[in-house]
Amino acid sequence: MAERGITPSQTVGPFFAYCLTPEAYDARGIAGNEIAGPDAAGQRIHIEGRVLDGAGEPVPDAMVEIWQADGEGRYPEAPGNAAFRGFGRAETDVDGRFVFVTVKPGPVPGPDGAPQAPHIGVSVFARGLLNRLATRIYFADEPANEGDPVLALVPADRRETLIARAVSQGVYGYDVRLQGEGETVFFEI
Amino acid sequence: MSQTPGRAYPRESLAAHPPNDAPAYASTRLRAPRRPLVILPHTLTELTGPAYGHDSVAEGENDLTLGHAGAPLGERIIVTGRVLDEDGRPVPHTLLEIWQANAAGRYIHVNDRHDAPIDPNFTGAGRVVTDASGGYAFTTIKPGAYPWRNHHNAWRPAHIHFSLFGPSFVTRLVTQMYFPGDPLLGLDPIWQSIPDARARERLVSSFDIETTKPEWALGYRFDIVLRGRGATPMEDPHHG
Numbered sequence: 001m002a003e004r005g006i007t008p009s010q011t012v013g014p015f016f017a018y019c020l021t022p023e024a025y026d027a028r029g030i031a032g033n034e035i036a037g038p039d040a041a042g043q044r045i046h047i048e049g050r051v052l053d054g055a056g057e058p059v060p061d062a063m064v065e066i067w068q069a070d071g072e073g074r075y076p077e078a079p080g081n082a083a084f085r086g087f088g089r090a091e092t093d094v095d096g097r098f099v100f101v102t103v104k105p106g107p108v109p110g111p112d113g114a115p116q117a118p119h120i121g122v123s124v125f126a127r128g129l130l131n132r133l134a135t136r137i138y139f140a141d142e143p144a145n146e147g148d149p150v151l152a153l154v155p156a157d158r159r160e161t162l163i164a165r166a167v168s169q170g171v172y173g174y175d176v177r178l179q180g181e182g183e184t185v186f187f188e189i
Numbered sequence: 190m191s192q193t194p195g196r197a198y199p200r201e202s203l204a205a206h207p208p209n210d211a212p213a214y215a216s217t218r219l220r221a222p223r224r225p226l227v228i229l230p231h232t233l234t235e236l237t238g239p240a241y242g243h244d245s246v247a248e249g250e251n252d253l254t255l256g257h258a259g260a261p262l263g264e265r266i267i268v269t270g271r272v273l274d275e276d277g278r279p280v281p282h283t284l285l286e287i288w289q290a291n292a293a294g295r296y297i298h299v300n301d302r303h304d305a306p307i308d309p310n311f312t313g314a315g316r317v318v319t320d321a322s323g324g325y326a327f328t329t330i331k332p333g334a335y336p337w338r339n340h341h342n343a344w345r346p347a348h349i350h351f352s353l354f355g356p357s358f359v360t361r362l363v364t365q366m367y368f369p370g371d372p373l374l375g376l377d378p379i380w381q382s383i384p385d386a387r388a389r390e391r392l393v394s395s396f397d398i399e400t401t402k403p404e405w406a407l408g409y410r411f412d413i414v415l416r417g418r419g420a421t422p423m424e425d426p427h428h429g
Contacts, residue, residue, distance in 0.1 A: 067234065
């Protein structure tokens, strides 16, 4: 039983960039869109995509954060590990685009010790979002998706919204649709 | 990073948050998801998270009145508080990032078009890491209210944006701190989007004469409560 209530969420608003993703303001952020250095374990990949609203228009003022294991399924102990930070942040550009430079994660343990298919935890923040939206990125070329315990909870006709597809060598495409046709599956966590 | 197995984050506490669908806040209309959320059991991915500690913050980053040629205009304030979890346990060594408008209600963000002056001596971004008892302190200036285009004659109450990590992916929180007695609060669809009045009040700081520094700055207290993992509650000296 909780002793006191939690602090409620509020929107990140439109003006977070000079604090949270401040590269354009010549300031140092705590995290950028490069999650893995050259020495990180795993296949180096880029994940590119767009955040789109209910009218299919780009969302130019969103922040996307990711949290993931390295290619051997290990979450980092500290983000100061230059080889593999595990955590990254990107702001969307005027076309709603973001990109992450990382490694493809390996499988990690799931409930009851069954492995989960390789995946990345995603948070989306923007003006108009009163709460952080939590979702996941899976990879189309992973046979383990079939047995993944989380994907199994998602209605079959909506699983596609969580799956990144190779668009060129080492580059995966993955869009976030906040609303409307093809709305991305968001999780209560 | 916390990976202690066997204790779960209760979901009941999520009721404190506003709904995504809040039509009075116009920007939600094309952005808030319409489909129900899928309930995700917490796995290693959710129970771990980035651990930003003291080495991620430089000296002085918690004083927003420094770093420029002169002092910023406005009412100097000190914001202090503790970061706790819902079981009353301190959340030590966790990163807070804050950003805000200047005293005239203007952000330095390139897209802020409000016809109010930029203050060359104020950026409005800061960071701090909580101490061993979850405590933190910022020195800044009181932000001004500003107009926005949500509805006719819409004004945001004065606020400071807060971003926190806590120990895991689950505990991540972005919120806003407000000031006591602000007449704009009752008219603000963002603050009003929180359905529970008691939860709403948790976002309103309190004036604090104890942390007010004579001849220097007014003190405001703002405690932040993150999700907790259902462990045995501990005594909290500030809420005894």
